[in-house]
Amino acid sequence: MYTTYYNLREEPFRLTSDPRFFHLAEPHAAALATLVEAVMRRKGFLLMTGPIGTGKTTVVHTALQILTERAATGHPISSAFILNPTLSREEFLEMILTEFEIPCTATSKPARLSALQRMLLETQRKGGTSLLLVDEAHLLTPELLEEIRLLSNADTYQEKLLQIVLCGQPELLGILHKPELRALRQRVASTCSLRPLSFPEVRAYIAERLHSAGFRGANSPFPIPVLEEIFRLTQGVPRLINLLCDACLALGCRARRPILDLSILEDAATELGLNEKPVAPVVAQTSVVAGNGAGEREVAGDTVIGSALDLLVQAMKRRRALVPEANQIHPDMSVKEQVAVTVNAIHGKDPDGDQVIQSAVNVLIQAMKLRRGSPMEL
Numbered sequence: 370m371y372t373t374y375y376n377l378r379e380e381p382f383r384l385t386s387d388p389r390f391f392h393l394a395e396p397h398a399a400a401l402a403t404l405v406e407a408v409m410r411r412k413g414f415l416l417m418t419g420p421i422g423t424g425k426t427t428v429v430h431t432a433l434q435i436l437t438e439r440a441a442t443g444h445p446i447s448s449a450f451i452l453n454p455t456l457s458r459e460e461f462l463e464m465i466l467t468e469f470e471i472p473c474t475a476t477s478k479p480a481r482l483s484a485l486q487r488m489l490l491e492t493q494r495k496g497g498t499s500l501l502l503v504d505e506a507h508l509l510t511p512e513l514l515e516e517i518r519l520l521s522n523a524d525t526y527q528e529k530l531l532q533i534v535l536c537g538q539p540e541l542l543g544i545l546h547k548p549e550l551r552a553l554r555q556r557v558a559s560t561c562s563l564r565p566l567s568f569p570e571v572r573a574y575i576a577e578r579l580h581s582a583g584f585r586g587a588n589s590p591f592p593i594p595v596l597e598e599i600f601r602l603t604q605g606v607p608r609l610i611n612l613l614c615d616a617c618l619a620l621g622c623r624a625r626r627p628i629l630d631l632s633i634l635e636d637a638a639t640e641l642g643l644n645e646k647p648v649a650p651v652v653a654q655t656s657v658v659a660g661n662g663a664g665e666r667e668v669a670g671d672t673v674i675g676s677a678l679d680l681l682v683q684a685m686k687r688r689r690a691l692v693p694e695a696n697q698i699h700p701d702m703s704v705k706e707q708v709a710v711t712v713n714a715i716h717g718k719d720p721d722g723d724q725v726i727q728s729a730v731n732v733l734i735q736a737m738k739l740r741r742g743s744p745m746e747l
Contacts, residue, residue, distance in 0.1 A: 370622075371618045371619050371621070371622035372582075374622045374625075374627075375584065375586075375590055375618060375621075375622070375627070376583070376584060376585070376586060377579070377582045377583050377584055378582055378583030379582050379583065380582065380615065381578040381579050381581065381582030381584070381614075382578060382610075382611040382612075382614045382615040382618070383611070383615070384608065384611055384612070386426045386427040386429075386430040386431075387430075388427070388430055388431040388434045389581055390427075390577075390578050390581050390582075391427060391428075391431045392573065392574045392577050392578070394566055394570040394573070394574060395570070396419075396423075396562070396563045396564050397424055397427075397428055397563065399561055400417055400419075400425075400428045400561040400562070400563055401428055401431060401432055401435075403415065403417075403559050403560075403561040404417065404428065404429070404432040404534060404561070405432055405435060405436065406559075407532065407534075407558060407559040408432070408436060408446075408498060408500055408532045408534070409436075409498070411498065411528040411529050411532060412529065412532070412558040412559055413521060413524075413529040413531075413532065413533065413556060413558050414521060414533050414535070414553075414556045414557045414558050414559075415532070415533070415534045415535070415557070415558065415559045415560070415561075416534075416535050416541070416542075416545070416557050416559070416560045416561075417429075417534065417535070417536045417537075417560070417561050417562070417563070418536075418537055418538065418539050418541050418542055418560075418561075418562045418563070419538070419539070419562055419563030419564065420538065420539060420563070420564070420565070420606070421538060421606075421608070422606040422607060422608030422609060423563040423564060423565060423606060423607060423608075424563055424607045424608075425504075425536050425537075425563055426504055426536070427607075428563070429450075429502055429504065429534065429536055433448060433450070433500075433502065436448075436498075436500070444496065444497065444498070445492065445495055445496070445497035445498075446497055446498045446499075446500060447469055447488065447492045447497060447498070447499045447500070448468070448469075448499075448500040448501075448502065449464075449465050449468030449469045449500070449501045449502065450468060450502045450504070451464055451465070451468065451501070451502065451503045451504065452504050452505070453505065454503055454504075454505055454506060454508050454509050454513065455508050456513070458512060458513065458516050459478070461513055461516060462478065462481050462482070462485075462516070463481070465485065465501065465520075466481055466484065466485060469485070469488055469499070471484050471485060471488050472484075485520075485523075486523055489523050489530040489531055490530065492530075493528075493530055498532060499530060499531050499532065500531075500532045500533075500534070501517075501520070501531060501532070501533045501534070502534045502536065503517070503533070503534065503535050503536065504536050504537075505536075505537055506535035506536055506537035506541050507537035507538045507539075507540050507541040507544065508537070509535075509537075509544075511544070511547065511549060511550060514544070514545075514550055514553055515549075515550070515553070517533060517535075517553070518552060518553040518556065520533070521533055521556055539562070545557075564605075565603075565604055565605030565606050565607075566605035566606075566607065566610075567605060568596075568597070568600045568605075570605070571596065571599065571600045571603075571605055571610060572596050574607065574610065575589075575591055575596065575599070575610065575614060576589060578611075578614075588627075588628060590617075590618065590621060590627065590628060590629050591614070591617075591629055592628060592629070592630075594631060595617075595629050595630065595631060595633075595634050598631060598634055599613055599614065599634065602634075602638050602643045602644070603643070609643065612641055613634075613637055613638060613641060613643060616637035616640055616641055617629050617633055617634055617637045619637075620633050620636055620637050620640075621633050
């Protein structure tokens with residue numbers, strides 16, 4: 370275990386979607402802002418895409434954490450998180466009822482849809498929000514996508530009762546452009562996409578994960594030449610960065626190298642097969658949460674949005690330090706259950722955090738409203 374050798378509290382580069390390690394790089398900040406704003410304003414459909422390993426699931430988990438914590442301030446949220454959408458229509462509806470914790474002994478589709486509608490209306494009457502998150506949405510069949518569109522018909526005269534987030538790889542965009550799915554495509558109210566990180570973002574990403582894991586040393590284990598080579602080998606893909614950095618720390622510990630060098634990095638890359646073939650090229654970097662032709666008002670909006678997001682994420686990370694011992698969070702728990710355990714454990718221990726989260730979300734939503742004149746592009 371290299372954590373002791375490098376004075377770390379825990380492993381900083383684990384392949385999990387722990388919001389404590391969420392890094393507000395430009396594309397992730399934009400996606401998080403879009404997701405939270407779309408759900409809170411009950412806009413209906415949101416589409417988030419990104420190449421493999423760029424952090425889509427982490428953004429979704431972080432947004433769910435923020436929304437669940439905000440629920441403690443009187444804005445309840447009922448959520449369903451579908452991780453594996455390779456289901457039939459009947460199985461998909463059954464999974465939704467299970468995730469929303471809707472009791473329904475009937476097996477007929479009309480009865481299940483009626484139970485779902487009652488839950489959506491009851492949540493809305495309580496001032497709450499119902500959220501359906503579908504990960505790996507590029508695996509959805511056209512039939513299931515049509516089923517989701519029909520579910521989105523649940524609304525009142527004032528607002529959408531069900532907020533739907535489809536999260537998947539870029540090929541999801543091509544699927545939605547099929548002629549038979551144009552009705553669904555027209556319902557997408559917000560879109561955002563992720564990209565690999567630039568070199569400055571990679572440098573900040575690694576530093577922040579080390580800090581979140583407890584590193585307080587004056588000199589990082591990753592000097593500049595090593596960081597540059599990590600960027601070249603991974604092309605800024607966060608998942609590959611995590612794999613490579615973790616392997617480097619493990620090899621560095623065995624070799625007793627407090628500061629890693631290029632030989633350690635080369636061995637780690639060879640071990641992972643990163644020297645064997647190039648990965649996809651980096652997507653060109655563009656502006657965060659800014660529309661085309663962004664002027665001074667857009668730049669000012671970026672600053673406000675960035676500050677609100679930073680407050681949200683920092684408040685969330687501070688609260689995560691109050692999480693109960695790991696034995697109370699079991700690996701077989703669903704994402705929703707893990708978030709619920711976390712929120713229940715910290716609610717009441719950090720009353721100031723409730724106000725910070727509520728205020729930051731309100732500022733974020735107001736700033737995003739002002740940006741409606743410019744479509745959000747990444």
